Amino acid sequence: MTAPISPVTSTPAIEAPRLDSITSGQGNGSEFRSLLSSAIQHVEVAQNKADTAVQGFLSGENDELHSTILATQRADLEFDMFLQVRNKVVSAYQEIMRMQI
Amino acid sequence: MSLFNSLDVSASGMAAQRARAEVLVENLANADTTRTAEGGPYRRKDVVFESSATASPFSSVFQSAIDGQATGVQVSQIVTDSSAPVMRYMPGHPDADKDGFVAFPHVNPAEDMVDLMGASRGYGANVAAMSAIKDMIQRSIDLFR
Amino acid sequence: MLDGVGVNSLEQYMTLLADRQKLVAANIANADTPGFKTKDIDFQTEFTNALQGTQPNVTEVQGLVVKNDGNNVSLDREARLLAENALRFNIASNLLRGQIHTLRMAIEGGGGSSA
Numbered sequence: 140m141t142a143p144i145s146p147v148t149s150t151p152a153i154e155a156p157r158l159d160s161i162t163s164g165q166g167n168g169s170e171f172r173s174l175l176s177s178a179i180q181h182v183e184v185a186q187n188k189a190d191t192a193v194q195g196f197l198s199g200e201n202d203e204l205h206s207t208i209l210a211t212q213r214a215d216l217e218f219d220m221f222l223q224v225r226n227k228v229v230s231a232y233q234e235i236m237r238m239q240i
Numbered sequence: 241m242s243l244f245n246s247l248d249v250s251a252s253g254m255a256a257q258r259a260r261a262e263v264l265v266e267n268l269a270n271a272d273t274t275r276t277a278e279g280g281p282y283r284r285k286d287v288v289f290e291s292s293a294t295a296s297p298f299s300s301v302f303q304s305a306i307d308g309q310a311t312g313v314q315v316s317q318i319v320t321d322s323s324a325p326v327m328r329y330m331p332g333h334p335d336a337d338k339d340g341f342v343a344f345p346h347v348n349p350a351e352d353m354v355d356l357m358g359a360s361r362g363y364g365a366n367v368a369a370m371s372a373i374k375d376m377i378q379r380s381i382d383l384f385r
Numbered sequence: 386m387l388d389g390v391g392v393n394s395l396e397q398y399m400t401l402l403a404d405r406q407k408l409v410a411a412n413i414a415n416a417d418t419p420g421f422k423t424k425d426i427d428f429q430t431e432f433t434n435a436l437q438g439t440q441p442n443v444t445e446v447q448g449l450v451v452k453n454d455g456n457n458v459s460l461d462r463e464a465r466l467l468a469e470n471a472l473r474f475n476i477a478s479n480l481l482r483g484q485i486h487t488l489r490m491a492i493e494g495g496g497g498s499s500a
Contacts (some may be wrong), residue, residue: 203241203400205380205478212383212485219492243403246410253414258415263455289418303438310411334406351407362416365460369410372471376406379478380399383485 171228178221182214189214244306246373248294250322252312253366258286259315261359266350271347274335282345290316321346329355393485397435399477401428404441406470413463415473419454422446 192210195201266375273282323346331340350371408424415421422447431441449457 201402204377204381204401205383205403206396208380208383209396209481216485216488216492219489223492223494242407242481248408249407249410249414253410253416257417289415291415291418291421306407306443309424309443310407311415312411313414330398361460362413365413365416365464368464369413369467372405372467373410375471376403376474379475383478383482385482 171232175228178224182217182221185210185214185217219223242310243373243377245294245307246310247370249310249312250366250370250373252292252294252314253369254363256287256289256313257366258365259318260289261317261356261363263287264356264359266345267352268349268356270345271349271352272344274333274342275343278368279341281325282347283325284345284347285321286319287315288317289313289317293298328352393482395477398432399474399481401426401432401435401472402443402470402477406449406467406474408443409466409470411459413467415456415458416460416463418457419456421456421458423449423458450481 172232189211192201192207196207201207263309267284270282270284276282276353290309290313292314292327317338326346329340330336330345333342336342405426405428408426412423424443425446426443428440446457447457449462451457
């Protein structure tokens with residue numbers, strides 16, 4: 140038994156995703172934004188720790204050289220990660236942009 | 241910075257052992273010196289070692305507990321033997337006194353030779369320590385690769 | 386990132402080894418200092434407590450022969466410890482390097498982002 144076909148009502152207009160929806164934090168834009176901002180925060184924290192460690196090394200306050208080097212390596216890796224995340228986010232956005240036509 | 245500080249500790253050990261060796265060599269060379277510029281026989285010298293804190297120009301006032309404990313060494317003083325010299329009966333000797341006795345230094349060559357070997361071993365141990373620590377610092381730097 | 390237990394433990398291990406090596410160097414430098422007593426840290430205990438970030442306790446080593454001038458440094462013991470600490474530091478630094486390398490590979494994946 141098939142259901143009766145209902146009359147076609149008005150279809151919603153297909154809207155292009157707008158850039159300001161990302162910056163205003165509405166809709167899917169907010170997910171991209173929070174991804175990027177959390178990755179950036181990790182980078183900032185790691186960078187600060189690395190800077191402190193290097194300052195400590197220069198002024199002679201630091202405990203050990205390997206700790207300083209590890210701090211800079213961690214900051215490096217965080218930044219690397221952030222770059223990859225950013226690249227993926229940008230290419231995903233571009234893909235969506237391409238899709239709507 | 242403190243592994244770098246350890247290099248100073250080992251360096252101080254090397255310097256101290258070298259000073260010890262120099263004094264011992266002087267003793268050995270003058271074991272039979274009966275006449276010196278100050279008059280009288282050569283008087284043997286000994287070094288006195290003392291623990292000392294080492295500070296490099298790169299270190300700061302914030303020393304960790306370990307740095308306070310990992311002390312170097314320094315020669316605090318060189319003691320000149322002031323005891324009476326060894327008198328030997330040698331009437332024909334140019335430095336003999338009116339009774340025919342000659343004053344000789346209190347140097348026991350066998351003892352000082354053994355001591356010298358100890359100084360040499362100590363010096364070598366400090367060189368090995370410095371080399372090991374330099375290697376550890378290098379390994380830390382290799383973490384960059 | 387890199388705050389996992391594995392990497393932090395290695396870093397603490399290396400720090401403790403460096404601390405121990407500093408004391409070995411001091412013992413060797415003072416091998417002939419009258420009255421000097423051999424110093425060390427209790428490695429296992431300190432490593433277990435390392436995550437608390439406190440400074441390790443320096444103790445005087447028991448059971449060593451005391452010479453006439455009060456010094457109890459044994460160059461044989463110190464030479465052995467010198468070699469052991471250096472080798473362990475070597476191992477730990479290689480392990481750490483490997484971990485950093487692995488993480489970097491994981492992050493960079495198959496060579497850059499896909500189009």
